[in-house]
Structure formats: C-alpha cells, structure tokens
Amino acid sequence: MESPLMHLALVGTPNSGKTSLFNALTGSRQKVANYPGVTVERKEGSFVTPQGRQVSVVDLPGTYSLRGRSPDEEITRDFVLGRAKGETPPDLVLCVADSTNLRLTIRLLLELKNTGRPMALVLNMFDIATHRGVTIDVPKLSEALGVPVVTSIAVRKKGTADLLRLTDELLSATPSADHQSSRQSAWRPLTVPELRATQREADRIIAATVSLPARPDTWTARIDAVVLHPVGGLVVLLLILFVMFQAVFAWAQPLMDLLSSGFDAIGQFIHDQLPGGLLQNFLQNGVISGVGSVIVFLPQIIIIFLFILLLEDFGYMARAAFLMDRIMGGAGLHGRAFIPLLSSFACAIPGIMATRVIDNRRDRLTTILIAPLMTCSARIPVYTLIISAFIPAKEVWGVVNLQGLVMFGLYAAGIVSALGVSFVIKFFMWRDYQPAPFMLELPDYKMPRPRSIAIGIYTRAKMFLQRAGTTIFAMMVLIWFLASFPQPPVGATEPAIDYSLAAIVGKAIAPLLSPIGFNWQIAVALIPGMAAREVAVAALGTVYAIEGGKEAAEQIGQVLATKWSLATALSLLAWYIFAPQCASTLAVIRRETGSWTWMGVTFGYMLTLAYAASLLTYNIAVAMGAG
Amino acid sequence: MSENCDTRPHLPLGLAKRGFAGTIQHLSATGTGSSLPDMELESRLIELGFVEGARVEILHEGIVARDPIAVRVDNITVAVRRREAMAIIVA
Numbered sequence: 161m162e163s164p165l166m167h168l169a170l171v172g173t174p175n176s177g178k179t180s181l182f183n184a185l186t187g188s189r190q191k192v193a194n195y196p197g198v199t200v201e202r203k204e205g206s207f208v209t210p211q212g213r214q215v216s217v218v219d220l221p222g223t224y225s226l227r228g229r230s231p232d233e234e235i236t237r238d239f240v241l242g243r244a245k246g247e248t249p250p251d252l253v254l255c256v257a258d259s260t261n262l263r264l265t266i267r268l269l270l271e272l273k274n275t276g277r278p279m280a281l282v283l284n285m286f287d288i289a290t291h292r293g294v295t296i297d298v299p300k301l302s303e304a305l306g307v308p309v310v311t312s313i314a315v316r317k318k319g320t321a322d323l324l325r326l327t328d329e330l331l332s333a334t335p336s337a338d339h340q341s342s343r344q345s346a347w348r349p350l351t352v353p354e355l356r357a358t359q360r361e362a363d364r365i366i367a368a369t370v371s372l373p374a375r376p377d378t379w380t381a382r383i384d385a386v387v388l389h390p391v392g393g394l395v396v397l398l399l400i401l402f403v404m405f406q407a408v409f410a411w412a413q414p415l416m417d418l419l420s421s422g423f424d425a426i427g428q429f430i431h432d433q434l435p436g437g438l439l440q441n442f443l444q445n446g447v448i449s450g451v452g453s454v455i456v457f458l459p460q461i462i463i464i465f466l467f468i469l470l471l472e473d474f475g476y477m478a479r480a481a482f483l484m485d486r487i488m489g490g491a492g493l494h495g496r497a498f499i500p501l502l503s504s505f506a507c508a509i510p511g512i513m514a515t516r517v518i519d520n521r522r523d524r525l526t527t528i529l530i531a532p533l534m535t536c537s538a539r540i541p542v543y544t545l546i547i548s549a550f551i552p553a554k555e556v557w558g559v560v561n562l563q564g565l566v567m568f569g570l571y572a573a574g575i576v577s578a579l580g581v582s583f584v585i586k587f588f589m590w591r592d593y594q595p596a597p598f599m600l601e602l603p604d605y606k607m608p609r610p611r612s613i614a615i616g617i618y619t620r621a622k623m624f625l626q627r628a629g630t631t632i633f634a635m636m637v638l639i640w641f642l643a644s645f646p647q648p649p650v651g652a653t654e655p656a657i658d659y660s661l662a663a664i665v666g667k668a669i670a671p672l673l674s675p676i677g678f679n680w681q682i683a684v685a686l687i688p689g690m691a692a693r694e695v696a697v698a699a700l701g702t703v704y705a706i707e708g709g710k711e712a713a714e715q716i717g718q719v720l721a722t723k724w725s726l727a728t729a730l731s732l733l734a735w736y737i738f739a740p741q742c743a744s745t746l747a748v749i750r751r752e753t754g755s756w757t758w759m760g761v762t763f764g765y766m767l768t769l770a771y772a773a774s775l776l777t778y779n780i781a782v783a784m785g786a787g
Numbered sequence: 788m789s790e791n792c793d794t795r796p797h798l799p800l801g802l803a804k805r806g807f808a809g810t811i812q813h814l815s816a817t818g819t820g821s822s823l824p825d826m827e828l829e830s831r832l833i834e835l836g837f838v839e840g841a842r843v844e845i846l847h848e849g850i851v852a853r854d855p856i857a858v859r860v861d862n863i864t865v866a867v868r869r870r871e872a873m874a875i876i877v878a
Binding site: 224225227229260261263264267352355356359360363372380381384388389390391394478481482483485486487489490495596597598599600601602603604 | 821857863
C-alpha cells in the first residue's frame, strides 16, 4: 500500500520480443503517447507484482546500442541514463533478449552495464530456443554477465511468473533511483575498438554458456527461399498486397455500411425527437454526421493494422523492405518507406505515423511529403460519385470496364506522381543526397501471437477514435458553423447554405477556380471537404439541395450529370488526385515533422499540383469538345 | 577462424556472389562510398555482428543490380546494401 510506485524500463534489440513481453506484463493497461518534443511513441503500462508492488513499465524503442543514432535510440539512451526530461529514471532496467539469438543483445547488455543502473537479463522466447535445440546454462550466464538472468515465455500464461518473482526480489533490494543519479554522468559512447571488444566479450560468454544446435531454423530458410527470391519474392509481395487491398476495400464495406446506417439512424432519431431548429440541426448535421463520417473508416483502419501487425509479427515486414529497397531507391526512397506508403492507401494518417521506422531524417521527410499522394480511402466516395455520373459503364477491349479503368488510372496517377515528386525532391532539394544505408536484421519467422496483435489493434483503434473525438470533432463543428450561419432570411427560396459564410467564401474564391472549370457550388463544397475529403460529397448534396438518404449519392450523380460538363467532372477528378484537402493529415504532418514549415510546404505543393493538373485536364477536355 | 583463410584471396563482401560463404578478415570502412562517416559505418556493422572471425554467407540478393544482399552472419540474417558491404573484407 504505502510502497511507492516503482519504475521499470524494457530495453532490447529490435525483434527481441520486447513488445510481446510488455503486452504480457501489462495486458491492456497501456498508454501510448509521444515523448515531449519528439515524435517517438512512448508506451507505458502498469502491473502489480505478486508481493503487491505497483510497477510502471516503459517499453523503450528497440536499439542495438546506446549510441543513439536516431531519435528513437536517443530516447532509449537518455531514458536509461536518467537524462530524459520529465521522466523518472528507471529503478530497474530489464534487458530483453530473443533466446534463439543472444549475440547482439549480450553485447548491448555489456554496454548497458556501464550505466550503473540495476538491471536483469530476460531470456524471452525460451520455449522456441529449447524447441530448436539451443541450450543455455542460465546460472552460469548470470555469473559471467554479473547480472540476474531469468527466462520467460511472453506468449504463454504464467510464462512471466519467474520474471515477476525476480522483479520483486530486485526491487526490494534496490535503493530508490534518486540515490543513483550521481553515477549517470560517467557514461560515454563506446569507441570502435571498445565496441569490438564488447562484441568479443559477448561472443566469449556465449561460447561458454550456450550451445547452439547443429542446424539453423530450417523453416525460415525454406520460406526465405521463396519469399526472398528476386522474382518469386516480388510475386508473393504483389499477392499479399492484392489480398490486403481486397480486404481493405471489400471486407470492410459491410461493416462501414453498418456504421454509416447506424449513424444515419441516430441522426434520424435526434431529428425525430427534437423540435426543428438550430439544436436539432447542430446535433444531426454537425455532431452525428460529422463524427460519423470519420468513424466510418474505423473498419478499414482496423483491417490495415491487422495486416501490418500480422506481417510484422511474422517477420515479413523486413523482407518487404529488402525486396523493395532498390526498386524504390530509383525514385530516391528508402526501402523502409514501403510500408508507410502502403498504409497510406487506407489513410495517410497511419501511413505518416508509420514513417517513424525510417531513421534518416531526409528519407523520412520525403516519405511524409509524398504519403498524401497515395489514393486514400476517403477519396473513394468522391471518385465513385463522379465516375458513375460521367463515365459510361461500357466495356473497352472486350474485357475491361471503362469505369474500373478510370478508377485504376486515378490510383496509378497518384503513385506515379508520388514517385515523381520524390524524384524532384531528391534532385532539387538535396543535391548532395546520398542514400542512407539500408541495414536491417531479417528475423527468423515466428507464428504471430493473437493476443499481442489484438492489443496492438486495440491501442491503434483507441488512438484513432480519440482523435475523431477531439480534433476532427472540433473541425466538424467549425464547418457546420460556417455552413449554417448566417441563417437564411424567412421565406428564403434558395437552399440554406446559399446564405452562409461558406457560400460567401465559396463565391469569393470561385473566380480563382473558374479557369479550371469549377463553379461556385464546387468551391463551396471544397470548404467542408477540408475536414475530410469525402465530406465534399455530402456538401455537394447540400448545395444542390438534395434530400439525404439511401439513394442520395445516386441522386447527386444524376443532378451533377445535368449541371456539369464532362470537362468539369474530369477536372474535379484531377483535382482530387492532388488536393491537400484533409485537415487531419496536415495536422499529423505538423506533429510528425515538428514544424509548421513542412506542413505549409505539403499544402503548397499539393495545391499547386492540383491546380495545374485541373487546369491542364479542363483545357484539354474543352479543346476536345467536352466543355 | 576458417582453416582456409590464408589460402583464399581477400575480397570485399560487397563484390561476392550469391552463395559465397567465408569468414570476416577485417573491417575497412574507408572509401566504400557509403553516406555514413567511416567510424559510424564500422560501429553499425559491429553492432549487427559483423566482427572479425564471424562466418558469413550470402543467402539472397535483390532484383535490381543484385542489391541489397541478405547475409547470414553466424546465426542471424542481416540485409545490407553492397555499398556498405564493401567495408567487410572476407575470405
């Protein structure tokens, strides 16, 4: 009871199973935030030891050394050394090792020992090591290293019992962290000869205490023979991507429809229960449909993270980066940019967040700048609406549907322009650009652990919903306000939005947009579309005074087909390939780059591209007689 | 150490073909053309287990210019580009 809160830190190399151990210790009692001033994810959780100690545990970013060569690794170093601002120095550092692969972790542990923090080595995935014929003399290893050593199986029930017992023992023996703070200044980065010496020492200790099996993991070798084959590997990668897209776009649809009609029903319920007026309008159109339009994407976010976490846990992600490295290198992108860009097809927000795995700042920035060009799922409603209204559903070349072909073309245009922009950035901004090295461990394959994945998805979904509940909610309220005030005069015949601030702004900017074929109604719709692209569809409905409902989209399509020229429609499609119309993406770019400048740069270049593309499309279309 | 390290010619791992198996003789990070400073490149290679005496084997290579390569270093597999692998002298 009166025992103070103890602080634990998990340190380990990437792929050491640190995160599954963290999940096993804390379950869902986790908090994901950012370290102040940097965009490194800070994962903290808590648990109670068998003796009743309250323990707070932080899962530090994976690292091979304390030198701190990326923001992630600097956090790990500063945290362990007790230099991190606003953080309590850990009472105990747990160094987590993959029991099947001790070399790199033992070296890290020898380096960690110099910091003077109390620590212990956790031999994680001990069951897999035993299964593969690795035998470890635990007491002897502990003696050689001079730190307590404990085995654990993070994925099994009671697999962490020994670890919990040891934690109790060690915590009752250690003085509180304040007494140790004087020691931290002694640490300095290792020189190359020292580094080499610690690796030799680690190898010597391993040779004396661990016996390795005669043959390595044959499964990994067999899978890699296919998956890393220069041609076969790319085919497998394409297949995986195909299934992933299929899942994101097809499997999510029923759930999204369900959510969307759920929100419609709630909106309708409010509409029926409340007297007509401002409050009713605010709740139904501002709150429910606003937040609903964002939450509808939850199934897609969950599915994309399910795939990413599964592939990550399995050990495939590093392989995908390996296969794509040189292919993307041609456009000035790092192999590790592949996954973030892939996620951006669902939504640029998780994509931009996933760029954290890229340790070189320039590579990361390039990836962030082009991620919004990947066709995110929010553009689909807009594309679908315009394509179905203006592009005839006829067959071309006998087999291909023209509508599908246009959709494919829009996706391809996004990818090609992303690669082009990346190339231009590399060529003009960073003349002295030299590719950052690609050095990556390809871990042995492991069966994904459902519990770990479930926790991963849960924390991501929670983050997404929190954002939908705060930032996006605030935006929607603002847009509702702009679209609703001032109120139309009594007896007004035009739709209410005609009298609003949104219309005033829309009409003011309409002259700017007339060269690209947009009328003022489109200009008005682009304003609420700032919150989320797909909202533009609903806004067009409002502007053209169409009653909402199940067939709304179809009706808008019919109205548009009579009011717009084909050139205008094509111009709007071109606009949406590039337009930076997503306030949440811009907010995430601002947060991840830590600068308003890069947010401005993204907004500026995308707007310029959008205008240029639309101008070109409109004028060519008019010249060809589609005006 | 491999028994044949005296008889085989030394070469940078960056030039070795797929299927090559040998032992690391030493690291020489100068003039590899890597964007990393020499010290940093050497440190990172050591941290990934590329130390003198380690057994290496090139398991896989990429489709473009046979790059990057997947190298078995003792009992782990590491992906590196050939440019950085030029610093690893093997025999």
